Amino acid sequence: MKLTVLGYYGGYPDHGIGTSSYLLQSEGFNLLIDCGSGALLSLEEVLDPLKLDAVILSHYHYDHTADVGVLQYYWQLHPEGHKQAILPIYGHAEDQPQLDALNWAGATEAHAYSVNEVLNLGPFKIKLMRTQHPVPAFAMRIEEIQTGKVLAFTADTNYFDNLVEFSKNAELLLTDTNFFNDKTGQRWHLTAGESGYLAHQANVKQLLLTHLPQVGDLDTLVAQAKETAGSEINVAHVKLRQEIVI
Template identity: 30%
Template sequence: MQLTVLGCSGSAPGPRLPTSGYLVSAGGVRIVLELGGGVFGALTRHCDPFDLDAVLLSHLHLDHCADFSALTVHRRGHPEPPFDVREHRLPVFAPSHAPSRLAAAHAADRAELARLDLRTTFDFVPLKPGRYEVGDVAVEVAAAKHICEAYAFRLTHEGSSLVFTGDTVPCRELVDLARGADLLLADAAWRAQAGRANYLHMSGREAGEVAREAGVGRLVLTHVLPWSDSAGVLADAAEAFPGPVALAAPDEVYEV
């Protein structure tokens, strides 16, 4: 299994850095996790968007799904698609309100929104905790703790597994999902600070503590805010987690 970072900036893009987006390839299966702002362009450097087998959206803040609109334009407007996109709808695993939320983000006004039905192009699968399959890749879903409906994912193929936290604070569900994973791709927005609201994201230290408790093989930190001290976030995580730890970087590829 291979993980390619398409974008990893937290909440807002950084200089030459899209927000959240990751490509997972395993065997002949290609899955994109998140489609934040700027991610679609990065995706096209690594994969023909028509070759995708599924989209996974942990939640529907725009830094995780804004470029779903670009994917929609590509699939609905391309003059020479390799197949009939209405007959081969792309599976999209997302919170239950995704069809209306993503349509509203795509349409320019109410008149266009009234005509737009994304379900003719995409096969929306409402997420809930449990197990799904995309080809030979098993996808286990757990509830995350964010300020909206949000999920974390564990992808497993031929005995290898990676866990993506989405946006969350530490919680038992996340630790249980990540138990023994080869790689944990973890939300680590900032350095721990006294008095910081703790209902949005993990700090680097908290991500390290989750990784240690779950006994993962290695930790990759993502979603660091553009104005955060990334070196400090990394140092805090490394202090809490005894295994290999790194900051996600655009176009970085990890073998899992």
């Protein structure tokens, strides 16, 4: 499978780079994970948006959903050329108005996922786990069925132990690393050190830091994650439209 980073900031876009959004492709299936601010512009550079097979949203904070509306208009205003008639958008059902907003006549249809069920989406098997965040948010463990390879994505969360089992032995772990280690006070995101520690405990092969801060030196962020990840794990921060083959 191949992951393409469409946006990686937390909170708001900055200097032409958008917020959380990733394209995951396997066997011709195109899954959009989160659809933050700037996602559609970035997606247009790498894939005709009408060729999407599905969208899945980790939660309904705007830095993960801001471009859902314009994606819906895009599908509505291009009645020809859809890979399928209606684009399914998967989200949780704990905020009914937000879930309902994923429906758009002639364009998209809302589907609820649940932590109690494995979601089968094309070539992927997706497990979800509730994270610790001010609103309901869900980490994803995405397995490519044919190869058994796993991409784990923490979504937005502070650190808690269940993240380790959930991410276990993933080929690639994407972590919400919005903070440097010196962050004090309430944290609803991981620090770089916590991301590295999680990667080490979960025995993943590769750690990519995302949901990045707009201010601060990203080399320092990576160095802080490497300290706790250990030397066996490849640690980097994501880059715009970076392609990662898993």
